[in-house]
Amino acid sequence: MYLLLVFLPLIGSCCAGLFGRKLGPYGASCVTVTCLLITFFLSLFAFYEVSLLGCCVYIKFIPWINSELLNVDWGFLFDSLTVVMCCVVTFVSSIVHLYSTEYMAHDPHLPRFMSYLSLFTFFMLILVTADNFIQMFVGWEGVGLCSYLLINFWFTRIQANKAAIKAMVLNRIGDFGLVIGILIIFVEYKAVDYATVFAVTPILTNKVFSFLSFDFDLTSIICFFLFIGAVGKSAQLGLHTWLPDAMEGPTPVSALIHAATMVTAGVFLIARTSPLFEYTSSVLSLVTVVGACTAFFAATVGLLQNDLKRVIAYSTCSQLGYMVFACGLSNYSVGVFHLVNHAFFKALLFLGAGSIIHAVADEQDMRKMGGLKKLVPFTYSMMVIGSLALIGFPFLTGFYSKDVILEVAYGKYTLEGHFSYILGTMGAFLTAFYSTRLVYLTFLCRPNGYKPVICKAYDSSYQICISLFLLVVPSVLIGFYAKDMIIGFGSDFWGNAMFTTTENMNRIDSEFITHIFKILPVILSLLGATLSFLLYSFGSRLLVQLKLSVLGKKIYHFFNKKWFFDKVYNEQIGQFFFTISYTITYKVIDRGIIEIFGPMGLSSIITKKASYIAKMQTGYLYHYTFLILTGLTLILGLRQFWVFAGSLADFKIFILFFMLSFFLVNKKT
């Protein structure tokens, strides 16, 4: 059953991908959706067995690499963390599959799309169920690949190509870090499976590792590189620029990959490797700071974006920041809890956005929408619920996890704890602000779109509505129902899946922080939402004036252009590397050194030598006799040489002579 859980999506993907032409769009959709639904039910059962009954499942499938030193198995580890992730992934994935059958119904490549989606789900399951770093990395790269394929699904659009390449390249930086981390683990632990590595880590805490001839603490350097991987995948500050651009892909893809599952792989990685992270306070601080900065930064940028999907994308980025700094504060369970909740309501928001975009003839600019409340009432209600959940409106899902995150941040009583608390609270305010702005601009304000478009706007049909509704339920309820189980006091839900040292544990502290700091995020959220609503309803003139003022223009520009990250990357770093790669690696190394010593040079030398050898064949008898005598003399001389100087000379010197003979070019000929 557990193997079936992993491999069913692959089967579905193969069916849809390889035989899609035979099955047709309808058949392909049926196969993949069925496979995914079965997988979802299987993972529910796995959740029951592993999490609720507390039986971890550990399957050693087959050996993969079996050399003396490196042993890697295809192994599957199902503990609480895995099954929670499995449930989330398969649930969101099956809903997205269902949704896509209608959303992409008019696309001629529907089977390919469904195949990619299923393949993505398979790789995501491989990622979360792996029992060693290498297999995890397979899943990690697999989801990256599927992300690339899906962003680039409409491959005739240049923007999609650019976005896909950008996602791939920026992810590559992160993956590079992850690979280095895994390699260091292998070098030092001589093992790559989780069980060994986590068990040995406490012994190696004070070990020094020399990296690039600088000495670092072993655990810190490993965690640092693993965190770089997480930064790339989870779009944290610095490597985040691919995520908003990835919205060029179809909206279900954005919902599945770039909101609910793949981008949370970084958070998953940190949670999974918590036994490593726990022994390195410096990297934990780094994680906290980066996460908090991301949360704040993305919220500010989201404030002034005009593209519907980009606003949600920046919101995703910001929420990922929350998760990461929750992990950085050693409250992995809280981070994962937020991950789960976020998956539901963010998928809801994206799918709702997709529904809106569908309704208004593929228009994504919020300024050209408005007044859709009456036209698409169902989608409107769904979006409002999703936004409220995102804001952290009391007793909706987001409320339970986000507030706990901010509480533990304050309850840490350290510099980075307070730092993240302040940034997180401001982020909450901004989140509320832009969410309300989104809802207002899309639904509530006067219609700004073209008449023919607005006139034809209507709610989508069954599959889309069913999927939206199915997502609303957990978006409203899961926080309330799962809170005590997942992050409650004394809950043994997680078992040994995540590890927190006693020094880092601060859940009790966070319960006793000053009351005002506990309710401050909620107040700020509500304030933000209200302020946004009021400003956009009644103070639009004020907003325009603000925007047109000298300072306001600059601020608007700064936020709207995403703090100029893209500009700096493209114009400074990108150009620099382009220049280097053209002038040095291409012109000097590739066409220069390698060409001269490699194909061209070697072939010319070989033909030259060949012609020398052919020239020996003069046809004169005395030449031949002479050569025979010379050869005889040389062999005899060799013997004498060995007798007299055999002990002195190393025969390897002849190898040098031989190689040198290739580079001696006779000038006369």
Add this chain to the structure above:
Amino acid sequence: MLIFKEIQLLPEIFLGISIIYLIIHGTFISVNNKYLLIQNSILYLSILIIAMFCFLLLNNSIEYNNFQIFNNTIILDYLSFSSKAWIALISIFCFLMVQRYLAVQKINYFEYSVLILFALLGIFFICSSNDLITAYLSIELQSLSFYIMAAMKKDSAFSADAGLKYFILGAFSSSLFLFGSSILYGVSGTTNFEDLKNLFFLTYLEYESIYGVDNYSFVKHVFIDGGLIQFALVFIFVSLLFKLAVAPFHLWSLDIYEGSPSSSTFFFAVVPKLAIFILIIRIFYSSFFEYSIKWRYYIVVVAMLTVIVGSFGGLEQKKLKSLLAYSSISHMGYTLIAFSTGTFEGMQSMLCYLFLYMIAGLCIWSIFLLLQLKYKYSKKQNKDLTDLNLLSKSNNILALFFSTVLLSIAGLPPMVGFLVKIGIFLVSIEASMYFVAILSILCSVISTFYYIRIVKIMYFENSVAGKLYYPIQSNISILVVCLFYFLLFLFVNPTLIYLFSYKITLLLTMTVV
């Protein structure tokens, strides 16, 4: 006269007597004006004689016995038995293949077949010689026949040139052999391999046990002049390498392969190499194994040089024949690499390689001989590479066979050539000759180029104008197909050749120790 033991030599005796009868037969008939063209009948008689020889040989069944007859000058053991059988089998195919060629080229001398038989007799004696004198005489018998065969096409200046060169250089190398033998006799007082083996092997054991390894060389120099023996061995070695056409001594082979009629070249390239190698095994591996630390170095150096020359030299060739000559040179190099390891596995893979070399050579040269250009004015047979470019269109099956055999010789994986070649590389790696292995692998890559170039010319050249070929006879084509499938079969079941060579090596090593 013949006592019971000597009757074991019956096949060779039969061969010799039959040759004499054949000469008498040919002489009497050819002076008669009615029967001018007796070439074919003599050829078939020769085939019959070789077949009978095979029969007698197989009837002998001396598998595990080890006879030494005629005052220990001739040895009959499994090595000689199997190699003789193999050579006889191959030469039957050779006879069948050259028949048409001789007719077209108008080489209507019945002496030609007789000469081949003489050469084969010499080769058989080389295989079973157990004495330096016997070895010399049988080499001379073989070589003298070959000299005449090279010059057999009387109206061609090239052929005469080839015969003369072969004769002079061969005589030169024979003198080296004699010189080495005389020194050896002077030092040890014997020319018999068995005696030489006993002499040096026993001394080795005794001195090692008495004085230990360290003092061993010192003692050696006192009793027997090891330096002088090595000196002699180098001479013998060089003269045998000349016969094999190995690198510094290879130049004759190109001229002679080019100049002599293709049927003779066929024999030069395919048949005698195994016999020479068996002589080398007998001298160096059986008798002077104790000096293996010394002679290994020479052989390694020569083998590397050969492989390099063979691989590089072929790149610049435009004639198919000289290209095949270079290919044969490089193969001799690989075989010598295997030999130079001086190990059991080395011997085995060497024999494997030689057997396969003979089969593949047979295939390639027969296809070469069967390709007859439709040429009106001159009977040009020395094909340029570019002559082949219409072969795939005019005779697709033959082109397919040709390219498959070429790829097998080059050592591409799904062919048996790959298996034996990698066997040699593995053996050299096991003997810790890493540099040799790397260099020979690289050279093998280079030499693959010229094999593949032929395939490319046959299949991928877009030219409309080219030479056309006569169709080949159907009975001959059956033979070619059989050979080709045998080559394919050997890849499916290489155990055949492995077990055969394993048995030979095992029995050989048993007699050595």
